[in-house]
Amino acid sequence: MKILWFIPTHGDSRYLGTTRGARAASFDYFKQIAIAADSLGYEGVLIPTGRSCEDSWVIASSLIDATRRLKFLVALRPGLVAPAQSARMAATLDRLSGGRLLVNLVTGGDADELAGDGQYLPHAERYEQSSEFIRIWREILARSHDGETLDFKGKHLSVDRAKLLYPPVQRPHPPVFFGGSSEAAHELAAEQVDTYLTWGEPPEAVAAKVADVRRRAEARGRSLSFGIRLHVIVRETEDEAWDAARELVSHLDEATVAAAQAKFSQMDSVGQRRMAELHQGRFNRANVREGLEIAPNLWAGVGLVRGGAGTALVGNPQQVADRIKEYAALGLDHFVLSGYPHLEEAHRFAELVFPLLPISLREKLPGQLLTGPFGEVVANGDVPRVSQS
Numbered sequence: 001m002k003i004l005w006f007i008p009t010h011g012d013s014r015y016l017g018t019t020r021g022a023r024a025a026s027f028d029y030f031k032q033i034a035i036a037a038d039s040l041g042y043e044g045v046l047i048p049t050g051r052s053c054e055d056s057w058v059i060a061s062s063l064i065d066a067t068r069r070l071k072f073l074v075a076l077r078p079g080l081v082a083p084a085q086s087a088r089m090a091a092t093l094d095r096l097s098g099g100r101l102l103v104n105l106v107t108g109g110d111a112d113e114l115a116g117d118g119q120y121l122p123h124a125e126r127y128e129q130s131s132e133f134i135r136i137w138r139e140i141l142a143r144s145h146d147g148e149t150l151d152f153k154g155k156h157l158s159v160d161r162a163k164l165l166y167p168p169v170q171r172p173h174p175p176v177f178f179g180g181s182s183e184a185a186h187e188l189a190a191e192q193v194d195t196y197l198t199w200g201e202p203p204e205a206v207a208a209k210v211a212d213v214r215r216r217a218e219a220r221g222r223s224l225s226f227g228i229r230l231h232v233i234v235r236e237t238e239d240e241a242w243d244a245a246r247e248l249v250s251h252l253d254e255a256t257v258a259a260a261q262a263k264f265s266q267m268d269s270v271g272q273r274r275m276a277e278l279h280q281g282r283f284n285r286a287n288v289r290e291g292l293e294i295a296p297n298l299w300a301g302v303g304l305v306r307g308g309a310g311t312a313l314v315g316n317p318q319q320v321a322d323r324i325k326e327y328a329a330l331g332l333d334h335f336v337l338s339g340y341p342h343l344e345e346a347h348r349f350a351e352l353v354f355p356l357l358p359i360s361l362r363e364k365l366p367g368q369l370l371t372g373p374f375g376e377v378v379a380n381g382d383v384p385r386v387s388q389s
Contacts, residue, residue, distance in 0.1 A: 005336075033045070050108075186213050199311065226332045
């Protein structure tokens with residue numbers, strides 16, 4: 001099991017859909033979150049891409065020297081940079097970080113945003129382009145270890161004698177993550193990626209997706225790992241956790257929710273449509289669980305205004321740990337998590353939930369190797385005792 005956190009390069013807040021309690025997307029803040037994740041023992045951090053985000057590759061590069069073990073799951077959008085150039089960027093970042101690069105292939109599902117980036121391919125052809133892109137990318141990096149070149153002629157992309165002189169640390173290339181819910185996405189995952197990521201749907205839906213991608217991969221003689229992207233709202237008690245969920249959307253109004261849902265409905269992303277179907281725009285400020293708790297401790301309220309991953313695990317530490325273990329039992333071993341605000345929630349989740357996860361994981365967490373004393377010394381001379389309440 002590998003637990004990753006998130007760098008909110010599109011900004012952060014204590015409340016959704018309002019400037020109240022908001023935080024700017026600044027380098028100092030990103031660095032604070034990265035250092036916290038590194039010292040707490042998270043495997044890595046996801047750095048997103050898109051019009052709403054600061055550039056993922058620049059951010060990852062800027063955080064190399066601020067961290068020691070932390071891996072960077074850097075979002076990569078096919079079509080914006082040529083695959084050969086992207087391979088050089090990946091090799092450089094992997095080399096300079098000492099082999100800490102992970103790559104998240106993001107095809108995109110917002111036609112308006114894609115057009116702004118000069119991308120006009122329809123859904124099916126975008127996946128064709130993504131498949132060609134990542135094939136070229138992987139082959140250039142893999143061949144660089146032996147000084148070989150690559151010739152490739154595709155429908156959308158081609159290269160002649162592509163060559164990379166400085167190979168990555170990781171062989172054959174940094175691991176490739178990818179998420180998508182359409183048949184084309186499942187085909188691409190089965191054929192080319194290392195880890196398939198799903199957004200946080202109910203366990204039975206996740207199990208079906210995992211089974212489908214695994215079946216397609218096995219038909220090609222391949223195997224891959226699986227992961228899930230979720231938000232978390234964990235507190236000492238279940239009531240406190242749901243109060244925190246209520247507080248998170250306490251400044252939302254129906255007009256803001258309706259505007260966000262109208263925008264999401266214009267996208268051709270199957271995954272975004274599935275997220276919207278989980279909540280159907282329902283919003284009751286007086287009872288945030290009503291119609292939005294779509295499975296035990298799984299809440300769809302974040303997706304009322306946030307695109308992409310729109311569900312959160314809500315509960316006390318044991319409930320959240322149990323839900324994570326439930327997903328792990330389906331074959332998932334990567335958990336990419338986030339919470340609002342991201343700095344405080346990185347600490348809260350690590351302190352409350354890490355101790356309840358499998359021993360084999362806890363033993364690998366740098367923060368768990370400290371021998372104490374833990375907490376502030378009492379009355380200048382007494383070490384704090386474990387609370388009995």
